[in-house]
Amino acid sequence: MIIRLRILVLASFLITFPIPxxxxxxFTLSSEDSLSAPQDSITSPNGKFTAGFHSIGDNAYLFAxxxxxxxVDRTNTVVWMANRDQPMNGQRSHLSLLKxxxxxxxxxxxxxxxxxxxxxxxxxxxxxxxxxGNLVLVTYDGQRxxxxxxxxxxxxxxxxxxxxxxxxxxxxxxxxxxxxFYQLHFNEDNVLHLVYDGxxxxxxxxxxxxxxxxxxxxxTYNDSKTAVLDRFGNFMSSDEFGFQSxxxxxxxxRRFSLDIDGNLRLYSLDKLSxxxxxxxxxxxxxCRIHGVCGLNSLCSYDSVSGRKCSCVPGYRMKDPKxxxxxxxxxxxxxCNDTSSLDFLPLRHVEFYGYDIAYYRxxxxxxxxxxxxxxxxxxxxxxxxxxxxxxxxxxxxxxxFNGYVQSSWPDFVYLKVPKTxxxxxxxxxxxxxxxxxxxxxxxxxxxxxxNGWIKSFIxxxxxxxxxxxxxxxxYFYKTRKxxxxxxxxxxxxxxxxxxxxxxELKKATSNFSEEIGRGGGGIVYKGKLSDGRVAAIKFxxxxxxxxxxxxxxxxxxxxxxxxxxLIEIWGYCAEGNQRLLVYEYMExxxxxxxxxxxxxxxxxxxxxxxxxAKGLAYLHEECLEWVLHCDVKPQNILLDSNxxxxxxxxxxxxxxxxxxxxxxxxSRIRGTRGYMAPEWVFKMxxxxxxxxxxxxxxxxxxxxxxxxxxxxxxxxxxAMGLGSLVTWIREKMCETNERKSWxxxxxxxxxxxxxxxxxxxxxxxxxxxxxxEDSDAxxxxxxxxxxxxxxxxxxLKADMLM
Ligand SMILES: *[C@@H]1O[C@H](CO)[C@@H](O)[C@H](O)[C@H]1NC(C)=O
Ligand SMILES: *[C@@H]1O[C@H](CO)[C@@H](O)[C@H](O)[C@H]1NC(C)=O
Numbered sequence: 001m002i003i004r005l006r007i008l009v010l011a012s013f014l015i016t017f018p019i020p021x022x023x024x025x026x027f028t029l030s031s032e033d034s035l036s037a038p039q040d041s042i043t044s045p046n047g048k049f050t051a052g053f054h055s056i057g058d059n060a061y062l063f064a065x066x067x068x069x070x071x072v073d074r075t076n077t078v079v080w081m082a083n084r085d086q087p088m089n090g091q092r093s094h095l096s097l098l099k100x101x102x103x104x105x106x107x108x109x110x111x112x113x114x115x116x117x118x119x120x121x122x123x124x125x126x127x128x129x130x131x132x133g134n135l136v137l138v139t140y141d142g143q144r145x146x147x148x149x150x151x152x153x154x155x156x157x158x159x160x161x162x163x164x165x166x167x168x169x170x171x172x173x174x175x176x177x178x179x180x181f182y183q184l185h186f187n188e189d190n191v192l193h194l195v196y197d198g199x200x201x202x203x204x205x206x207x208x209x210x211x212x213x214x215x216x217x218x219x220t221y222n223d224s225k226t227a228v229l230d231r232f233g234n235f236m237s238s239d240e241f242g243f244q245s246x247x248x249x250x251x252x253x254r255r256f257s258l259d260i261d262g263n264l265r266l267y268s269l270d271k272l273s274x275x276x277x278x279x280x281x282x283x284x285x286x287c288r289i290h291g292v293c294g295l296n297s298l299c300s301y302d303s304v305s306g307r308k309c310s311c312v313p314g315y316r317m318k319d320p321k322x323x324x325x326x327x328x329x330x331x332x333x334x335c336n337d338t339s340s341l342d343f344l345p346l347r348h349v350e351f352y353g354y355d356i357a358y359y360r361x362x363x364x365x366x367x368x369x370x371x372x373x374x375x376x377x378x379x380x381x382x383x384x385x386x387x388x389x390x391x392x393x394x395x396x397x398x399x400f401n402g403y404v405q406s407s408w409p410d411f412v413y414l415k416v417p418k419t420x421x422x423x424x425x426x427x428x429x430x431x432x433x434x435x436x437x438x439x440x441x442x443x444x445x446x447x448x449x450n451g452w453i454k455s456f457i458x459x460x461x462x463x464x465x466x467x468x469x470x471x472x473x474y475f476y477k478t479r480k481x482x483x484x485x486x487x488x489x490x491x492x493x494x495x496x497x498x499x500x501x502x503e504l505k506k507a508t509s510n511f512s513e514e515i516g517r518g519g520g521g522i523v524y525k526g527k528l529s530d531g532r533v534a535a536i537k538f539x540x541x542x543x544x545x546x547x548x549x550x551x552x553x554x555x556x557x558x559x560x561x562x563x564x565l566i567e568i569w570g571y572c573a574e575g576n577q578r579l580l581v582y583e584y585m586e587x588x589x590x591x592x593x594x595x596x597x598x599x600x601x602x603x604x605x606x607x608x609x610x611x612a613k614g615l616a617y618l619h620e621e622c623l624e625w626v627l628h629c630d631v632k633p634q635n636i637l638l639d640s641n642x643x644x645x646x647x648x649x650x651x652x653x654x655x656x657x658x659x660x661x662x663x664x665x666s667r668i669r670g671t672r673g674y675m676a677p678e679w680v681f682k683m684x685x686x687x688x689x690x691x692x693x694x695x696x697x698x699x700x701x702x703x704x705x706x707x708x709x710x711x712x713x714x715x716x717x718a719m720g721l722g723s724l725v726t727w728i729r730e731k732m733c734e735t736n737e738r739k740s741w742x743x744x745x746x747x748x749x750x751x752x753x754x755x756x757x758x759x760x761x762x763x764x765x766x767x768x769x770x771x772e773d774s775d776a777x778x779x780x781x782x783x784x785x786x787x788x789x790x791x792x793x794x795l796k797a798d799m800l801m
Pocket of ligand 1: 172176177
C-alpha cells in the first residue's frame with residue numbers, strides 16, 4: 001500500500017515537473033534565436049562546459065556556465081552567472097540574441113533581467129561557448145563584442161584574467177548564489193585587495209591593513225592591473241602577488257574561487273574521486289578573515305564546520321538564521337551613571353580594528369576609568385608590552401572581527417551593567433575551550449546544493465527504492481549485522497574506502513616490496529585495482545586495539561585534508577589485521593633526499609614552509625586539535641615536484657584542548673633526537689612538542705647534520721636532547737661576525753649557494769622552535785606567518801613599543 005502510494009507521488013511529481021527529455025543542446029546561437037528555460041543549453045566543443053539555465057531552488061533559475069560533468073554528489077559546479085542577484089522563472093523565460101546584437105535574458109513576465117548591452121548592426125553575430133569556458137559573442141568577421149570572461153562572478157578559470165574593471169564577489173551562502181560580502185579587486189594603488197563589504201561596515205583585510213604594501217611583498221608601480229591563473233597552476237598578479245598550486249606543472253581542470261567564507265582557494269578536479277581538491281588557499285586561519293561572524297561576536301574553531309560563531313556574552317543573535325547580521329546586546333547601559341557599570345574580562349580574545357586610541361603604560365584601573373568616561377567605548381583590550389614590561393590599553397568603539405585563540409595571552413574587558421544577569425553567572429571566563437570531538441569535514445568542493453527540487457526528487461526516488469528493498473529484504477529474511485551498518489555509515493560519511501585484506505594482499509603482490517618501517521608498522525608499495533600506486537601500511541600490534549577504536553581513529557585521520565598532509569585513501573580491518581592505504585610519494589622521504597644530497601636551497605626552503613603549513617593545519621589553526629608527536633625527516637615525504645607532505649600521524653592523539661595531561665600518553669612517543677624535553681621531564685604535552693621537533697628538522701635541513709650523529713656530550717644528554725642545538729649555539733658564540741658563523745654551520749653540500757637573508761630567518765625560527773621552554777616556542781601558525789611575511793613580526797613589535 002505504502003509503496004503504491006509512493007509510486008503515485010513519484011509519478012505525479014514527474015508529471016508536474018517534467019524531466020526535459022526534449023532538451024536541446026547546441027554549440028552556437030545565431031541572431032534572432034533564443035534558448036528557452038529550463039532545458040536549452042549551449043555546450044563547448046570539447047563538452048567540458050555548458051551554458052544554460054541552472055536551477056537554484058523552487059522554480060528559480062540563473063543563466064549560468066557550469067562544468068558539464070557533475071561531481072560525485074551529482075551537483076554541477078557553476079563558474080559564471082549572468083543574473084545572480086535576480087533569479088528568474090523556470091517556464092517561459094529565455095535568452096535571446098536580438099537582431100540588434102544585444103544578448104538579453106527575459107523573464108516569464110517579459111522583464112529584462114540581464115543584457116550584454118552590445119550593439120552591432122552591420123552583420124549578424126553568433127554566441128558560442130569556447131573550450132576554455134568563455135561564452136563569447138562574435139561577429140561574422142571575428143570581432144568579439146562581449147565575453148563572459150570580462151565579468152567574472154566568484155570564480156576565475158585558467159587563462160581568465162582579473163582586470164582593472166573586473167572583480168570577484170563571493171556568494172551569499174552555499175545555497176544562495178547572489179552577491180555576498182567578500183570582494184577581490186585591484187584598488188587605486190594597483191594592489192590586489194580582499195575586502196569585506198558587509199551589512200554595516202567595510203574593511204580591507206588582505207593584505208593586512210597595518211602592513212605597508214611593500215612589506216606585504218607587493219608593488220604599487222605596475223598599473224596594468226591584471227592577475228591570471230595559467231593552465232599549469234601558476235597564479236601571477238601585476239602587483240607581484242603570486243603562487244603555485246600544490247600540483248603545479250600538470251594540466252588539470254582548475255578553478256580559482258572566492259569562497260563564501262572570504263577565503264581564496266584554488267581547486268583542482270580529482271578525476272578519480274570526481275571531487276574538487278584544494279591545491280592552494282590564502283588563509284590558514286579562517287577566523288582571521290574579517291566579518292565572518294558579524295558584529296559583537298566571536299569566531300572560534302569548531303570540529304565539525306571548521307569554524308564557529310558565537311555571540312559575545314550578554315549579546316544575542318540579531319537574525320537567528322544568519323550570522324552576517326551579528327549580535328545585539330541583551331542589556332542597556334546608562335552612560336551617565338558610571339557606578340552602575342562593570343567590566344567582564346574575556347580571555348584569549350581579540351577584536352581586530354576599531355581601536356579609537358591607545359594608551360601606553362596604564363594600570364588596569366586607569367584603563368577602566370578611561371573606558372567609563374566615554375559612552376561610545378564598548379570595552380578595551382588590555383595588552384602586555386613585552387619590550388618594557390608595561391601594559392597598554394586599546395578602547396574599542398565596535399566589537400568586530402572578534403576571534404578566540406588559545407595562544408592569545410591578553411584580555412578584552414567588556415563594558416557591562418553591574419546588575420548580575422544569568423549570562424554573567426554562566427560565563428566563567430572560559431569561552432569555547434571545551435571542544436572535544438575531532439571530525440574535520442573539509443569536503444570544500446562538494447557542498448553545492450541545487451535547491452530542494454533535486455533533493456526532493458532524490459528523496460522520493462530513493463524513498464521508493466528503499467521501500468522496495470525493505471520489502472524484498474523482509475521476504476528473503478536476510479539480516480544485516482550491525483557491524484556492516486556502521487561500516488556502511490563510515491563509508492558514506494567519509495570519502496575513503498574500506499579495502500579487503502585480499503585486495504591489499506593482491507595489490508602489494510603478497511607484501512613483497514617494502515618501502516619503509518617505523519611509526520607503528522611496515523609500509524609496502526602496491527598497485528590498487530583502479531591503477532593508483534599506493535603506500536600500504538601494515539600496523540604492528542593491531543590486535544590490542546578494538547575495531548571500533550581503530551575505525552574512530554582512522555575516520556579522524558581520513559578527514560584531515562590538506563595539500564601538505566599525506567592523503568589516506570582507505571583502510572582495512574579484518575580479524576587482527578589493520579592496514580592503512582595512503583597515496584604513494586614518488587620521491588620518498590626528506591631524510592633520504594637529504595642523505596642523497598638532492599635538495600638545493602630553494603627546495604629546502606619550500607619544504608620547510610610546506611611542512612610548517614601541514615603541521616599548522618594539523619594543530620587545527622593553532623588550537624591543538626591533533627598532535628603529530630613524531631615529526632622527523634623520515635615522516636616528511638616529497639612528491640614528484642619535491643613538495644612536502646607530512647606523513648604518519650599514526651601516533652597523533654586526538655586531544656581535548658583543556659585536557660592536555662600526560663595520562664593520555666602512556667608511553668613516550670617520538671624519536672630520539674627530535675623529542676621535546678617535555679617528554680623526558682614528564683611535563684604537559686602540547687602542540688609545542690611538534691614545534692620542537694620541527695625546529696630540529698629545520699636545523700637538520702640547514703646543517704645537513706642529523707641530531708643523533710651530531711656533537712652531544714653524551715652523559716647529560718641521554719635522550720639526545722638538544723645536542724645539535726647546543727652545537728649551533730656554541731658556534732654562534734665563537735664568532736661575532738654573523739656571516740661567518742652561518743657559513744660555518746650551513747650544510748657544506750649546499751656549496752655556499754643560499755640566500756643569506758632567508759637563511760637567517762630559517763635559523764632564527766629553528767632556534768626559537770627548539771627552545772627548551774615550550775612557552776618560548778612559537779606556534780606552527782606563527783612559524784608559517786613568519787616565513788611568509790618575515791617583516792610583519794618586527795613591525796608588530798615596533799608598533800607595540
Ligand atoms: C539570497 O540573498 C539575498 C541577499 O541577502 C536575499 O535578498 C535573497 O532573498 C536570498 N535568497 C534566498 C533564496 O534566500
Ligand atoms: C610607567 O608609569 C609609571 C608610573 O607612572 C612610571 O613609574 C614608569 O617609569 C613607567 N614605565 C615606563 C616604561 O614608561
